[in-house]
């Protein structure tokens with residue numbers, strides 16, 4: 183090996199050669215002084231189980247990579263695979279540039295120490311270690327550990343800013359992270375217009391422009407007791423093998439169900455996906471489709487690539503600019519070509535800013551990201567969570583810790599009896615992905631409806647999500663659990679039945695992922711199977727199904743009021759006309775439970791809670807929930823809640839959203855919400871459920 187100076191570039195979540203500041207610097211600066219470059223990726227033993235790489239007869243020196251609260255694997259099979267593919271593609275791309283990638287497993291500081299020792303007194307010697315800075319606590323600890331290894335060996339260490347985000351850290355206007363507003367809207371306003379914010383993408387690297395890759399024989403082998411296979415499928419297999427069955431008796435993959443995220447990892451795949459999204463018009467229509475639940479293109483599915491740094495947010499922005507400015511003939515036929523920013527592309531930027539914001543919150547609040555009380559200041563925190571851990575449970579916790587453990591298992595498997603939640607959980611289990619809408623509902627269900635420690639959910643997601651990202655996941659869970667930076671806190675609760683009616687009108691999504699329910703006639707039964715009448719249950723072999731006999735939560739969803747201005751039923755109809763489909767559904771005057779529970783206004787009042795406990799134990803609100811201000815806000819306004827309804831607030835509560843939203847829609851949203859309960863009324867006409875209109879009747883089909 184030639185004499186010289188070697189730079190070790192330790193990659194983590196910057197798995198790309200395009201728009202990579204470190205590689206760009208090495209390829210273009212003439213004064214960095216390195217003759218050799220050793221790009222290094224380490225599968226980190228504390229975050230991903232690496233015992234599959236241990237040689238026969240040996241034992242891993244590292245503890246199992248399990249989560250703290252729920253004891254789950256920290257990285258499940260979907261992300262492990264996607265990560266391996268991304269690392270492999272990075273290796274191939276570096277090789278195409280005339281460089282390479284060394285892949286190792288273990289603790290990064292152990293790997294680095296062993297490399298430094300192995301290269302000691304050889305040429306080239308290790309002159310420096312560089313890595314991209316991350317702001318999460320574990321990654322910061324790792325950075326410090328690497329820095330101390332370097333310092334002990336008299337080696338330079340440098341952290342580079344992480345440039346995979348939308349607005350560059352230097353351009354946010356924040357002097358320190360402490361200045362970050364606690365409300366997203368304030369931060370957003372400080373950054374608008376978003377289209378002007380991102381920096382340009384760095385130029386593509388020329389072949390052979392990087393310092394030489396050291397000869398293979400000079401690079402010390404993986405440290406004991408691990409061995410690294412040379413083929414991608416073997417690496418994948420070693421990562422997956424220790425994980426075993428994630429859940430015993432998990433529902434099988436449903437026949438015919440198609441993953442919304444069938445994508446392979448890697449930066450080429452990311453760029454291909456990005457170009458497809460722009461060319462197909464999916465970016466143009468994003469604002470209208472982003473709340474979809476089934477299919478590939480209702481949303482971008484770029485999250486997993488963004489999380490691993492296979493693509494930078496500014497590259498996404500740059501591709502949108504080509505469409506908006508009409509500067510790339512490839513997009514000539516795409517709607518919106520050359521017409522500037524449209525609602526769809528603006529909404530994508532908006533979401534990318536959310537991602538930035540979650541990361542900045544993490545920087546601001548540090549380890550509070552993982553705290554049960556979240557970002558909430560201790561003096562304002564008064565919650566009690568239900569737990570499966572006997573040591574942590576309050577005395578007389580109801581349900582008991584053992585019962586909570588069973589409830590959690592059913593939540594994870596998707597057998598709660600709440601259709602939307604079960605579909606989402608099964609989709610997640612089988613594919614590693616579930617939509618933002620479904621995630622919000624699942625998180626709200628676990629934390630607010632069931633009152634279970636939200637960290638179980640966050641850890642479960644950490645294991646299962648293909649796109650897990652520490653700040654996006656944990657801060658979104660906090661947000662949904664009411665301990666994060668949602669200004670509405672406890673007042674924002676998603677009703678999964680109403681949400682299902684809104685976003686899965688005919689139940690296609692639930693039918694796809696919970697196939698036991700696919701032949702049920704009425705969506706309301708699909709959304710809560712226990713509401714189905716006895717003969718239909720029997721007909722479909724569901725009579726003894728646990729989702730019927732013991733639903734974890736019952737939400738009374740009454741169908742007994744006329745909507746204002748509504749004229750027709752849900753847009754997609756199967757079978758006969760209105761009367762045949764909606765009639766006699768048992769949800770109106772004859773719905774199960776409603777007659778017995780009829781309240782003063784003739785509609786249902788239902789004590790909703792655990793099937794066995796009859797209470798949520800969450801009557802600790804900080805004031806009555808407010809209706810949204812400023813009229814109906816479509817999702818693109820984002821800060822406006824989709825659903826408000828009571829959860830444990832004392833006293834009768836009556837809100838007329840007609841007035842509040844100013845558009846005359848959603849008039850069904852009124853009445854009393856009992857303590858520990860929710861009661862919703864969907865529009866009801868001639869005995870049939872009516873649609874919840876969007877757009878509002880003033881513009882849509884229900885307009886007078």
Ligand SMILES: Cc1cc2nc3c(=O)[nH]c(=O)nc-3n(C[C@H](O)[C@H](O)[C@H](O)COP(=O)(O)OP(=O)(O)OC[C@H]3O[C@@H](n4cnc5c(N)ncnc54)[C@H](O)[C@@H]3O)c2cc1C
Pocket residue numbers: 472481482483484485486488489530533534536537538540616617618619621622625643647649650651652654655656658659662
């Ligand atoms: C409980 C919960 C957990 C979540 N966990 C993660 C996670 O671990 N990793 C992750 O990337 N996202 C997470 N999200 C945010 C969001 O659900 C996903 O980013 C999105 O569903 C990914 O699909 P997509 O790429 O098609 O998103 P799109 O709708 O196409 O959005 C474009 C991009 O914007 C970003 N984005 C969108 N919504 C959000 C958001 N609410 N917060 C932060 N970034 C957002 C993502 O990078 C996404 O790829 C979570 C949301 C909730 C409610």
